[in-house]
Amino acid sequence: MTKRLLLLLLLPFLTKAQMVDEISDYADWANPLIGTQSNPGFSNGNTYPAIAMPWGMNFWSPQTNKMGHGWMYGYTDMKIRGFKQTHQPSPWMNDYGQFSIMPTIGKIKVKEDDRASFFSHKAEVAKPYYYSVYLADYDMTTEIAPTERAAIFRFSFKKTDSANVLIDAFDKGSYVKIIASENKIVGYTTKNSGGVPANFKNYFVIKFDRKFERSGTFSGDVFSSGTTEIQADHTGAVLSFRIGEGEQLIARVASSFISQEQAELNLNEVSGKTFDGVKSQGKNRWNEVLGKVKVAGGTIDQMRTFYSCLYRSTLFPRKFYEFDKQGNPIHYSPYNGKVLPGYMFTDTGFWDTFRALFPFVNLVYPEMGSKMQEGLANAYKEGGWLPEWASPGYRDIMVGNNSASIVSEAYLKGLRGYDIETLYQALLKGANAQGPLEAVGRAGSQYYTTLGYVPYDVKINENAARTIEYAYDDFAIYQLAKLLKKPKKEIELYRKRSLNYKNLFDKSSGLMRGKNKDGKFQSPFNPFKWGDAFTEGNSWHYTWCVFHDIKGLSDLMGGKEKFAMKLDSVFSLAPIFDDTYYGGTIHEIREMQVANMGQYAHGNQPIQHMPYLYNYAAKPWKTQYWVREIINRMYLPTPDGYCGDEDNGQTSAWYVFSALGFYPVTPASNQYVLGAPLFKKAEISLENGKKISISAEANSDENRYVNSATKNGRTFTENYLKHDEMLQGIEIRFEMAKVPNTKKGTSDLDAPYSLSDEKN
Numbered sequence: 057m058t059k060r061l062l063l064l065l066l067l068p069f070l071t072k073a074q075m076v077d078e079i080s081d082y083a084d085w086a087n088p089l090i091g092t093q094s095n096p097g098f099s100n101g102n103t104y105p106a107i108a109m110p111w112g113m114n115f116w117s118p119q120t121n122k123m124g125h126g127w128m129y130g131y132t133d134m135k136i137r138g139f140k141q142t143h144q145p146s147p148w149m150n151d152y153g154q155f156s157i158m159p160t161i162g163k164i165k166v167k168e169d170d171r172a173s174f175f176s177h178k179a180e181v182a183k184p185y186y187y188s189v190y191l192a193d194y195d196m197t198t199e200i201a202p203t204e205r206a207a208i209f210r211f212s213f214k215k216t217d218s219a220n221v222l223i224d225a226f227d228k229g230s231y232v233k234i235i236a237s238e239n240k241i242v243g244y245t246t247k248n249s250g251g252v253p254a255n256f257k258n259y260f261v262i263k264f265d266r267k268f269e270r271s272g273t274f275s276g277d278v279f280s281s282g283t284t285e286i287q288a289d290h291t292g293a294v295l296s297f298r299i300g301e302g303e304q305l306i307a308r309v310a311s312s313f314i315s316q317e318q319a320e321l322n323l324n325e326v327s328g329k330t331f332d333g334v335k336s337q338g339k340n341r342w343n344e345v346l347g348k349v350k351v352a353g354g355t356i357d358q359m360r361t362f363y364s365c366l367y368r369s370t371l372f373p374r375k376f377y378e379f380d381k382q383g384n385p386i387h388y389s390p391y392n393g394k395v396l397p398g399y400m401f402t403d404t405g406f407w408d409t410f411r412a413l414f415p416f417v418n419l420v421y422p423e424m425g426s427k428m429q430e431g432l433a434n435a436y437k438e439g440g441w442l443p444e445w446a447s448p449g450y451r452d453i454m455v456g457n458n459s460a461s462i463v464s465e466a467y468l469k470g471l472r473g474y475d476i477e478t479l480y481q482a483l484l485k486g487a488n489a490q491g492p493l494e495a496v497g498r499a500g501s502q503y504y505t506t507l508g509y510v511p512y513d514v515k516i517n518e519n520a521a522r523t524i525e526y527a528y529d530d531f532a533i534y535q536l537a538k539l540l541k542k543p544k545k546e547i548e549l550y551r552k553r554s555l556n557y558k559n560l561f562d563k564s565s566g567l568m569r570g571k572n573k574d575g576k577f578q579s580p581f582n583p584f585k586w587g588d589a590f591t592e593g594n595s596w597h598y599t600w601c602v603f604h605d606i607k608g609l610s611d612l613m614g615g616k617e618k619f620a621m622k623l624d625s626v627f628s629l630a631p632i633f634d635d636t637y638y639g640g641t642i643h644e645i646r647e648m649q650v651a652n653m654g655q656y657a658h659g660n661q662p663i664q665h666m667p668y669l670y671n672y673a674a675k676p677w678k679t680q681y682w683v684r685e686i687i688n689r690m691y692l693p694t695p696d697g698y699c700g701d702e703d704n705g706q707t708s709a710w711y712v713f714s715a716l717g718f719y720p721v722t723p724a725s726n727q728y729v730l731g732a733p734l735f736k737k738a739e740i741s742l743e744n745g746k747k748i749s750i751s752a753e754a755n756s757d758e759n760r761y762v763n764s765a766t767k768n769g770r771t772f773t774e775n776y777l778k779h780d781e782m783l784q785g786i787e788i789r790f791e792m793a794k795v796p797n798t799k800k801g802t803s804d805l806d807a808p809y810s811l812s813d814e815k816n
Contacts, residue, residue, distance in 0.1 A: 659700015
């Protein structure tokens with residue numbers, strides 16, 4: 057009885073999650089395998105293990121699926137076919153400029169199914185800066201340590217005279233040449249999924265630390281021993297080595313989109329360096345970047361999830377520039393095929409990332425953000441339009457003109473050192489015309505500028521979504537025009553157009569609805585219908601996308617109380633849906649259905665800001681409750697750890713912001729809307745030397761409500777923080793409680809910014 061009683065008394069303490077007070081090796085808390093247990097029909101992230109440097113030009117990943125398959129790595133797969141240099145931003149966009157390296161032993165096998173080896177996650181190590189795996193069929197281990205444009209491989213074979221390394225340059229046009237006298241192979245791959253000029257190539261060089269015993273090339277599935285050069289649809293090479301007991305084979309790899317000579321120059325990133333030296337250098341770099349945001353006082357799982365999300369938030373957009381012999385940045389233009397000076401970034405979709413990813417970069421890494429803006433100016437000069445989805449050049453996908461938010465928000469947040477006038481002119485051009493692709497500029501711009509909306513019945517798909525997003529984009533232009541002191545007439549034009557969202561508000565349903573050219577709402581109307589007038593969502597999702605004027609939306613709904621009730625409905629409604637527009641249930645719908653959060657679909661971007669809108673309705677405690685629920689239920693440090701597409705850092709940046717306690721509901725403004733912090737302590741080290749310190753000592757899963765808060769020792773009740781005051785350095789303290797404080801943050805003055813609050 058005594059032992060049993062003691063166990064009962066100790067049980068609450070034994071089962072309580074262990075808290076982490078302090079860490080130093082931030083990179084070792086990030087898990088690149090989170091989100092990799094996905095497939096085209098259901099996304100738990102749709103990620104791959106990106107072994108890379110922050111914003112690196114090249115990523116590396118083990119490849120478990122067939123050449124050209126968008127889902128290159130599946131957590132439940134059992135074989136590895138190669139180790140791929142990849143530039144893939146998403147499985148839906150697929151890849152470009154890819155090639156792979158695969159070690160084998162014994163008989164030469166060039167077919168990817170034949171050469172594949174069984175592996176186990178029990179013998180796999182994945183860190184942002186390092187990857188290692190045991191290939192069971194060959195009784196050997198492969199290790200990779202990357203730099204921004206190069207990598208170093210270490211192959212640990214047993215004693216053998218038939219160790220092989222196969223280089224696969226992939227199909228759709230490739231070339232390899234073996235230079236035995238220099239222990240190296242050079243070549244190029246042209247494989248891509250679109251968005252490239254006709255002269256696109258990714259040139260590579262691979263140099264080994266010892267001579268080859270034998271070598272040959274292959275075309276398709278046919279290997280030719282002794283041949284040294286081949287150009288065909290699908291080429292590759294195999295190099296064979298003699299390995300002594302305890303010896304390791306080292307390969308140094310680099311690539312360039314510019315030229316073979318530039319690839320050799322990029323090889324300097326690893327030339328003369330040891331594997332362990334490159335690995336240590338990479339770890340230090342990741343610790344530097346991730347260490348800008350320090351959190352403490354969370355569970356082990358929360359810490360792992362946080363730093364894994366922070367890692368994903370600092371991968372894209374990737375650097376698409378290189379350095380010449382003088383150390384100057386140059387780039388191959390994915391817009392005109394020329395080699396030009398300056399910065400270039402790519403592999404991001406603004407429809408996703410304008411919401412939180414870019415605001416996060418601009419707050420924590422503004423120097424990198426300024427380079428991204430310079431890259432955008434170069435993209436406009438070289439292609440004539442700003443991209444909305446770049447991979448690496450223009451891609452015809454998604455809706456909106458959200459480059460307006462990307463450009464405006466950066467300048468509003470204080471980023472400088474680039475050609476803002478050129479970017480402003482680019483915004484005006486994109487806001488008033490359709491570009492060479494439907495997803496560049498504004499599809500339906502002629503209707504939008506005359507009617508104030510894109511009609512439902514003029515054969516422009518997802519028209520209501522376009523209208524609502526264009527209105528916010530016009531607001532972003534309005535904000536930038538004011539700051540740049542543009543003519544009053546121009547400023548007022550974009551202010552007026554930013555209210556166009558009102559043209560689609562249907563009073564009978566209290567929701568946004570498609571409208572025909574004659575001014576009548578489309579009928580019949582099903583607010584649960586995905587697609588059609590909306591983009592990857594339904595009216596219950598897009599109704600809230602009035603980021604810049606939530607008060608105006610609230611007034612349309614009848615005031616704060618009715619607005620809050622409408623917000624409640626999102627979580628309380630059944631997860632019913634109409635998928636007839638797609639002719640089947642797309643994965644985003646299924647992910648909403650199974651989440652047990654009603655119509656709330658955190659796995660896709662349009663509604664991710666919605667839990668923060670209670671702050672505008674004098675009910676901030678409901679934001680605090682639902683944000684914590686989403687953090688707890690939708691994110692895990694596991695292979696199925698996301699609740700939908702991770703999408704180039706956006707879904708990760710949502711978590712990072714929310715765990716810190718605030719979120720950029722209106723990116724093109726000076727405010728962040730408050731939630732409640734997840735950790736007991738957090739500190740952001742800003743590039744200007746100042747710090748943002750956040751503490752919530754009583755924080756716990758039970759104590760998720762903010763009872764009171766202070767800034768630099770002074771009590772405040774506002775439901776927002778200002779960007780400029782945060783840049784000056786700020787200490788924020790939250791007093792947390794088990795029950796909500798229903799009086800804090802309830803006055804009109806406590807509500808965050810809305811355009812309707814501005815006086816004309």
